[in-house]
Amino acid sequence: MTASASVVEPDITKLLDHLARHPALARRLGGARDQWSAREIGDGNVNLVFAVHGPDGAVCVKQAPPYVRAAGPSWPLTPERVLFEHRALVEHRRHAGPYVPEPLHVDPEEHLLTVEYLEGHTVMRGDLTAGARYPHFAGQVARYLAHTLFFTSDLALPAGRKRELASLFETNTAMCQIMEDMVFTEIFLPHARNRWTSPELDGDVQRLQQDTELKLAVSRLKQRYLTSRDALLHGDLHTGSIMVSEDSLSVIDQEFACYGPMGFDLGTLLAHLLIAYFAAGARGPDRAAQQDWLLSAVEEVWDGFRTHFTELWRNHADGDGYPPALFTGVATKALEAERQRYLDELFTDTLGFCGAEIIRRVVGFARPADFTTITDSAHRAAAERRALALARTLTTAPTAYRSAAELTAAARDS
Helix, strand or coil: CCHHHHHHHHHHHHHHHHHHCCHHHHHHHCCCHHHCEEEECCCCCCCEEEEEECCCCEEEEEECCCEECCCEEEEECCCCHHHHHHHHHHHHHHHHHHHCCCEEEEECCCCEEEEECCCCCEEHHHHHHCCCCCCCHHHHHHHHHHHHHHCCCCCCCCHHHHHHHHHCCCCCHHHHHHHHHHHHCHHHCCCCCCCCCCCCCHHHHHHHHCCHHHHHHHHHHHHHHHHCCCEEECCCCCHHHEEECCCCEEECCCCCCEEECHHHHHHHHHHHHHHHHHHHHHCCHHHHHHHHHHHHHHHHHHHHHHHHHHHHHHHCCCCCCCCHHHCCCCHHHHHHHHHHHHHHHHHHHHHHHHHHHHHHHHHCCCCCHHHHCCCCHHHHHHHHHHHHHHHHHHHHCHHHCCCHHHHHHHHHHC
C-alpha cells in the first residue's frame, strides 16, 4: 500500500471538519458540510492535495504529512513546509498576482493549506505528455519570473526589508536539504534513491559518476545555491508545478521556497521544457510541431524574462543594489551596460542550473513523467541520453552559449 493510500480516508474527514470550522472557507463552498465532497488529486512527490467541492464553489487543500509522500514514513520530512509555502504564495502574489493562486488559510497545527481552486486548469506536465501546446505560456511565465525575482531582490528592496524577508525563509532547511542532496550530490554517488533506465543507461551513469570535471562544475553550482541570497525563489519550478488553461497559468507548490540564486528558478524551468522536448522526440514524428513549440518557448521564456527584468530595473530600482543616485547624467549609459552584463552573467548561471536539473531528473529519485511514461525503454533511453549530453555541456561549459537561440540550436543537434 502506498503512503497516500494509507491516509486518504481519515484525512478527508479531518479536512472537511477543518473547513467547516472556518466560516470564510465554509461560505466559499456553500451549503452544509454533508453536501461537500473531496477527492485526492495530487500527483507530486511530497504532499497530499485535495479538491473540495460544495454547492457554491470549491477550494484546494494541501496536507503535509510528516514524511515524503512518494516514499512514505521511511523518509521523514517536516510538515512545517506548508508555512513556507504560504509565505511564498503571499509574497509572490503581491508581485505577480495573475500567475499565483490566492492563499485562503493556513493551519500550522493541522499542517493544512487552503488555496483557491483553479477551475479549468490542469497540470502542464500531463498535458505536454499528451502533445499539448500553449501559445500564451512563455510570455506569462516570463513575466511571473521577472516580477517575483526582481521585486524580492536588492534591486527593488531596501537592504533591511530584504534581510527581514529572507529571514522568514532561512529555516526552510529540510526542503532546501532535499535540493542540496538530490540535485547536486546523490546522483554522483551510488545512492539508494537513484534510479534510471536500466540496463540501457548503466554505462552512462557509471561515466557520469566518474566525471570529475562535471562533479566540480556541479559543486560550484551547489556552492551558489548554498550561499546566494539573490531573490525569493519558487524553489522547484517545473512543468508539474504549473497549472495551465488555454489562456492562463498559475504557479503552485511553493514548499521549496527559499532565498537563493535567480538562475536556479530560471534554469529549472528551462530544464523541464528541454526534457519535454527530448521526450516528445521519442514519442514519434507526429510530435515535431510540439518539439518546435517547446524550443520556441525556451527562447521566449528567457528573452521575455530578460526584457521584463530590464524594464523593471529601469523603472523600479528602489532597492539598495545599484543606488540610482549614483548613476545620473552620463553615468546612466554605464548603468545600462552594467544591467546587460548582469543579465549575461545570470544567463550563464541559468544554463548551469539547467544542466544540473536535467541530469538529476534522468538519474535521480524524482524522475519526470515526460520520460517515465515512454513505454519503450530503448526509445526512452535514447531520449534521456540526448538530454544528458546537452546537460553536461550546459553544466561544464555554460559560457559557450551566448543566447537562448544558441541553446535551442544545441538541443536540436544533441
